[in-house]
Amino acid sequence: MSTRRRAIKTLVAGAAALATSPTQAFAKMTDHQSPVTSQPITPSFALTSAGKSQPIIRRGNIRHSVCRWTYGDVPLEELCIFAKQIGLSAIDLIGPNEWVVLKKHGLDSSMCNGAEIGLTKGFNDPQYHAQLVQNYTDMIPQVAKAGYKNLICFSGNRNGMDDETGLKNCVTGLKKLLPLAEKNGVVLQMELFNSKVDHKDYMCDKSAWGIELCKRLGSENFKLLFDIYHMQINEGDVIRTIREGHAYFGHYHTAGVPGRNEIDETQELYYPAIMRAIVETGYKGYVAQEFIPTAGDKLGALSKAIDICDV
Numbered sequence: 001m002s003t004r005r006r007a008i009k010t011l012v013a014g015a016a017a018l019a020t021s022p023t024q025a026f027a028k029m030t031d032h033q034s035p036v037t038s039q040p041i042t043p044s045f046a047l048t049s050a051g052k053s054q055p056i057i058r059r060g061n062i063r064h065s066v067c068r069w070t071y072g073d074v075p076l077e078e079l080c081i082f083a084k085q086i087g088l089s090a091i092d093l094i095g096p097n098e099w100v101v102l103k104k105h106g107l108d109s110s111m112c113n114g115a116e117i118g119l120t121k122g123f124n125d126p127q128y129h130a131q132l133v134q135n136y137t138d139m140i141p142q143v144a145k146a147g148y149k150n151l152i153c154f155s156g157n158r159n160g161m162d163d164e165t166g167l168k169n170c171v172t173g174l175k176k177l178l179p180l181a182e183k184n185g186v187v188l189q190m191e192l193f194n195s196k197v198d199h200k201d202y203m204c205d206k207s208a209w210g211i212e213l214c215k216r217l218g219s220e221n222f223k224l225l226f227d228i229y230h231m232q233i234n235e236g237d238v239i240r241t242i243r244e245g246h247a248y249f250g251h252y253h254t255a256g257v258p259g260r261n262e263i264d265e266t267q268e269l270y271y272p273a274i275m276r277a278i279v280e281t282g283y284k285g286y287v288a289q290e291f292i293p294t295a296g297d298k299l300g301a302l303s304k305a306i307d308i309c310d311v
Contacts (some may be wrong), residue, residue: 003029006059006146008128014075015060016059016233016266022149023047023067039194041295042172055084055085055086055087056085056086056087056088057155057235058087058306058308058310061068061275061279061310061311062278062279062287062309062310062311063085063086063089063090063285063286063287063291064088064089064090064277064286064287064306064309064310065089065090065092065108065109065110065111065254065286065287065288065289066079066083066088066091066092066288066289066290066302067089067091067288067290068091068092068093068094068098069090069093070290070291070292070293071293071298071299071302073075074299076091076092076098077101077105080102080104080105080107082299082302083105084105084106084107084109084240086234086302086303086306086307087306087310088107088249089107089108089287090102090107090108090109090275090276090286091107091108091109091110091113091284092109092110092111092286092287092288092290093112093113094109094111094112094113094255095112095113095114095150096112096114096139096142096146099146100170104145107131107148108143108148108275108286109146109148109223110150110251110285110286110288111149111150111152111189111225111251111286111288112139112143112146112148113151113152114134114139115132115136115138115139115140115151115153116132116135116152116153116154117131117135118154118155119154119193119199119202120154120201120202121154121156121157121175122153122154122155122157122170122203123153123154123155123156123168123169123170123174123190124155124156124157124158124161124165124166124167124169124170125156125159125161126169126172126173128156129173129176131173132153132173133173133176133177136151136153136177136180136188137180139151139185140180140181140184141180141184143184143186144184144185144186148186148267149185149186150186150187150189150250150251150285151181151186151187151188151189152188152189152190152191153174153188153189153190153191153224154190154202154204155190155202155203155204156202156203157200157201157203158201158202158203159201161203162280163203163209166186166203166308167209167212167213167216169215170190171213171216171217171293173225173228174188174217174222175217178217178219178221178222180277181219181221181222182219182220182221185221186221187220187221187222187223187250188221188222188223189222189223189224189225189250189251190204190206190210190213190222190223190224191204191223191224191225191227191230191236191253192204192205192206192226192227192230192231193205193225193227194229194230194231194233194234194283195226195231195234196233196234197233198230198233198260199230200287204224205230205234206234206235207224207226207231207235207241207245210224210248211224211245211248212272214248214310223248223249223251224245224249224250225249225251225252225253226241226242226245226249226251226252226255227252227253227255227290228252228253228255228269228274229254229255229256229257229260229269229290229291230253231291232257232268232269233257233258238269238274239273239274239277240279242274242277242278243266243280243281243303246281246282246283249283250285251282251285251286251289252278252285252287252288253287253288253289254271254287254288254290254291254305254309255289255290255291255292256268256269256288256291257269257305260290260291260292261291261294261307262293262294262301262304263289263291263294263305263308263309264301264304264305271308271309272308272309272311275287275310275311279311287309289302289309290307
């Protein structure tokens with residue numbers, strides 16, 4: 001079963017961290033040791049002389065975001081407040097019904113959703129094209145009107161289909177939408193998933209397949225959402241892939257491997273080097289944390305992840 005679909009069952013309420021004062025909520029974070037330098041991580045807040053919390057100023061090389069579903073038990077208002085406090089500028093995978101909350105807090109919707117049918121029913125299957133074209137035709141202008149840019153989409157499962165047929169079908173369906181996307185300045189982003197562990201039979205499970213789709217469509221308004229966790233599982237060699245294919249990657253997600261949990265020293269990926277590789281490509285978009293927190297202080301784990309990635 002997809003970890004996204006299991007999210008509500010998996011997470012334990014994380015809002016308690018915001019129920020205390022800012023000092024109490026963040027105090028325990030000052031003892032975190034960096035997996036990179038073994039030096040204390042700078043706390044993701046500062047106190048003014050009046051004792052009021054003050055948001056941290058990040059380096060600015062990475063635009064930080066967090067996926068909404070991984071913190072689904074935290075009310076969005078509270079997540080927005082915390083996100084602003086630790087230097088995030090956006091929240092990922094938010095649909096139109098909640099954009100008003102983001103705008104209230106001055107946050108971007110770094111990856112919009114709500115037009116897709118599902119993860120398994122996508123553009124590789126012509127039987128879904130009519131509904132998908134209608135959904136995205138309705139959603140693309142909404143995204144643009146709200147001042148956002150990215151809208152997620154999915155290939156769907158193979159269901160016995162070969163890769164070439166899937167490519168041709170995706171091209172047919174997506175070409176019906178690209179003129180509208182280009183007119184509105186919206187980028188459709190197809191997410192790369194692993195088909196080994198989390199999304200069995202998903203077609204867009206290799207960066208090469210996704211890049212070929214980008215080439216056939218030939219539009220700057222279609223990109224790949226490069227999920228680092230998923231691609232480490234399915235193909236590895238993440239940094240080389242980013243360096244060679246970055247022109248086709250319009251967004252990034254993180255999570256620890258194995259397990260899709262924290263991105264700290266408990267897992268195998270070295271995220272500071274990955275982030276530096278992304279920055280070196282000239283990328284100016286968002287990196288969204290999509291790990292499922294297991295720590296007792298789940299919001300503190302998010303803050304630590306931003307510290308790790310803020311290269």
